[in-house]
Amino acid sequence: MNTHNNYNSFKTEKEGKGEMKISNTELQRYWFSFCQHVSCVAKTFFFLVTCLYRHILLRVHPLWIQIAYFMSLSFLGFCLLKLIQPRSSSTNSSTPIISNLDLFFTSVSASTVSSMSTVEMEVFSNPQLIVITLLMFLGGEVFTSMVGLFFIRLKLKTHQDKLATSSVSIPPITSVLDPFELEMVEVRSDQQPQNVKEPDNNDESSVVGNGEYLGYNSIKYLGFVVLGYQLVVQLIGVTMVSVYLSTVSSAKQVLKKKGLELFTFSLFTVVSTFASCGFVPTNENMVVFAKNSGLLMMLIPQVLLGNTLYPCCLRFSIWVLGKFVKKEESEYLAKNSQEVGYKHLLTREHSKFLLVTVIGFIVVQFLVFCSLDWDSVALEGLSWYEKVVGIIFQSVNSRHTGETIVDLSVLSPAILVLFVAMMYLPPYTSFLPVKKGKNGEGNSDQRKRKRRGILVENIKMSQLSYLLIFIFMICITESKDLTQDPLNFNVFNIVIEVISAYGNVGFSMGYSCGRRIKMEGNCENKSTGFVGRWSPEGKSILILVMHFGRLKKFNMDGGQAWILL
Known part of the structure; x- marks a missing residue:
């Protein structure tokens, strides 16, 4: 009897184990099905993101991408500066x-590389200075143009993928929009898109190695050249400035007196100078x-x-590197x-005329100043x-960098x-003699742009017109100070x-309490820009001016609908 009961108990336990085994199998099947579902959703999401990215890259005007980039960068910088505490004063x-x-x-001034200041720089703590350094680096023209090259390369890769799957007409490189550059590259009227042939290893003029297009490889190579150029x-x-500050006692004493770290100062100043x-x-x-x-002479080449x-310098770097590596890509970029x-x-x-023009402007300013x-x-x-x-x-800094060794108000x-x-x-800006036959091409490009957006072309005004509007608005917001403090305002x-x-640039006349006509109330001289004394409305207008200046190349040909007789 006991044996029979033990047998039934063993049978029941065995059946229970079988049921448990079946349960595990079903659980594994459910888990596998769930993973497949998640994988399918992830692939769909990735596909939608890719399509959205391509849509933005191909359809959205580069101006809006630039605005979103600089506004996001400015807002991010503001949040970081807000979270970090400024440093305490040495006297208080x-x-x-x-x-x-x-x-x-x-934050806007740093991200747009304008260096307009409303507060004294020494109130920022060392972590805040690092944040400002990062903003200047990410907002610099060389960095944004480098990012633009990678976007161009990605778009060319998309065109190559289309070419690999179907025989379609692929536009040339000049029709690629660079969302991180401040202009839209257009195809001239005499450069119509041509059918791109399949890669042929025997055709060295169009491809290089492994069937890749020479144009694609050249843009990829150019991106790394720009990156290396910037970092080197x-x-x-930074190395030269750090060595100078550590060896020259007078410069080292200035940093010690102001409580600035040597490496932070060197990194901050060099990045700021190179980014203009x-x-x-x-x-x-x-x-x-x-x-x-010696320190000034080290910073002049950075400017x-x-x-x-x-x-x-970029063209010279490509020429030098072409003597040793990537000869085909270097030759393609040169020709x-x-x-x-780009x-x-x-x-x-x-490039030759630009070099002569830059030196000429510096010489003229030097002679006039002397x-x-x-x-x-x-x-x-x-x-x-x-x-x-x-x-x-x-004289070198007056173009776009804005560092100064003098008080501009006494010049x-x-x-x-x-x-x-x-x-x-x-x-x-350079003196470039107009060659015969260029006018026809310019008129053709102008007609093409007007066909694309004739309404926008007619509404756009010249750069001077916008500046006059900004000055007019600021004169309204600061009208009270213009009347009561005319020597400063x-x-x-x-x-x-x-x-x-x-x-x-960042040049400013500043503000001096000694120039006030009415000595009323307390007035403290601060080492800030003139905008530091403006009303909140005036500062807000100047924020728009800094963004407008950073994106001004979208409107370099504005005002053509206005004819002066």
Whole structure:
């Protein structure tokens, strides 16, 4: 009887184990089905994201992508600066209070590389200086153009995938839109899209290695050249500035007195100079280093290599690298600079004229400065050698960087007018003789643009028209101070501030309590820009001006519908 009961108990337990085994099998089947479902959803989501990306890349105007990029970067910078505490004053243990508008203004100024300031730079802590450095790096023209090259390459890859699956007409490289460049590359009327043939290893003019297109490889190679160019130039600059500051006692003493870390100052200043921003961690900008001619001479090449002479140096770098590596890609880039669609890669002839023009502008400013303000208060206390280096440094920075060794408010009015002209000119302004037959091509391109958006072309105004509107609006918002404090708040100072913000330079006349006519209330001189004394409405308008200046190349041909007779 007991044996029979044990047998039934064993049978029941065995059946239970069988049921458990079946349960595990079903659970595994359900889990496998769930993984397949998730995988299918993920693939669908990835496909939709890819389609959306391609739609944005091909359909959305580059202007809107640029606006979204710089606004997002500015807002991100504002959030980071808001989360990090500023440093305490050396005379007062309390932490300074910076308004949200001033923080956002600083973030916009750094991301658009404008260096317009509403607060003193020494109130920012070391982590905040690192954030501003990152904003200047990401907002610099060289970096954004490098990102644009990768976008062009991705689009060409998409075209190659289409070509591999179907025989369709693929547009040439010049029809590719670069969403991170400040212009839209267009196909000329005489460059109609042609059918692209299948890769042929025997045709070395169109392909190189493994059946890849030479144009695609060249753009990929150009992207890495730009990346290497940027990193090498700034790495050399940071190293040289760090060595100088650690060995020269006068410069080292300035950092110690102001409580600035040597490496942070070197990194911040070099990135700012190369990106043509002009921010310096000191309240006085480079005025405190006016006698450190060696430091100024180290920063002058950073100004030129990152801005006005960047196309010339980039073309030279490609030529030098082509002697050792990637000879076919280098030769393609040298011969087809316009077809690549990278606006910083100029033709050989254009690069030569740009070099001559940049040197010519520097010489003109140097001669005018020496003739008018050699013995002025601005250069008082400097030796003749320090004056020469300082004037060269000031002349180089007047184009787009905005670092200064003098108080602009004490300079001659003629020099200030010359600086305004230099700030207004685009960085690649050059004397380029017009060749015979160019006018016809220009008219053809103009007709094509008008066919695309004749309404937009008719509405767009010239750059000067927009600047006049901005100046008019600021004169309204600051009308009270224009009446009560005319020596500080005058139209000429406002014009300099607006043109400086438009050119993303950073020059400012500042504000002096000693120039007030009515000595009412407490007034404290601060080392900030003139905009620091403006109303919130005026600061908001200048934020628009900085963004407009950063995106001004979208409207370089505006105002053609207006005819002056």
